[in-house]
């Protein structure tokens with residue numbers, strides 16, 4: 001997953017300094033401060049790169065005379081000479097300027113859609129990728145192609161509630177019945193659950209080539225919030241209600257690609273042979289339960305390294321997967 005963030009999106013040159021950077025040198029007070037000064041950090045004009053004319057972006061290299069140029073621009077200099085004094089550029093970095101810029105508070109690039117945060121420059125790229133105010137696709141677009149809606153991430157719930165009502169649950173658990181599920185054709189189903197501002201996307205994938213079925217639940221938003229939630233998937237047999245498979249997993253953020261989660265099996269996985277034993281008339285039922293992560297929860301470590309269930313689970317047996325990806329057999333009365 002790339003964390004590419006291009007600083008030049010921020011056109012303003014005035015970056016607010018972190019409180020630790022209240023230096024006496026080179027700081028200019030805001031010209032437009034006419035009222036009694038509110039308690040806010042001073043603003044400073046940052047040096048611009050002589051090539052791209054934007055605020056210098058680390059890494060920053062210097063020429064033999066000492067002029068600074070941002071790294072990306074240095075690579076494009078042909079010949080590799082300083083654009084100011086024509087002396088050769090060096091491999092030396094302007095570390096103090098890099099440090100200064102990295103610690104500067106910058107507005108989130110999604111300020112226009114409502115984000116009020118001003119992360120440090122060094123982290124603004126990561127923040128922007130998971131910001132609640134970034135542009136998001138409809139959860140029924142990715143891999144399903146069923147909807148072309150895009151909008152502010154924060155508005156996804158309203159959209160899904162209105163346009164995909166039958167695939168939306170208000171609350172953190174629901175019984176899902178998947179009809180028309182043959183074990184021969186690839187399939188993908190999505191359901192959205194929301195509680196207040198917390199939105200979760202439940203994705204089921206049936207891969208008829210690998211002969212595996214996957215479930216994952218992703219939190220729409222920052223990773224640090226996603227980590228607060230666990231989920232359980234209960235696959236039950238309609239014919240034999242005492243037969244059940246339970247998976248327990250940690251929610252991941254929607255910034256992680258769903259396909260990567262499946263590929264790495266960081267989710268509930270069941271072989272199609274096993275899933276078939278839970279299917280009646282091409283219908284498979286499962287229940288998802290999302291709960292807040294209990295910090296005291298410690299999954300039981302078992303020595304076995306198996307990652308697959310037996311293709312035919314005998315009745316009364318339950319299988320669940322710990323966070324470490326190991327299978328635990330549960331006793332039937334649990």
Ligand SMILES: [Zn+2]
Pocket residue numbers: 049050051052053054056057069070072073
């Ligand atoms: Zn530049």
Ligand SMILES: [Zn+2]
Pocket residue numbers: 063064065066067082083084085086087
């Ligand atoms: Zn120079």
Ligand SMILES: [Zn+2]
Pocket residue numbers: 108109110111115116117127128131132133
């Ligand atoms: Zn933001």
Ligand SMILES: [Zn+2]
Pocket residue numbers: 138139140141146147148149159160163164
């Ligand atoms: Zn949609």
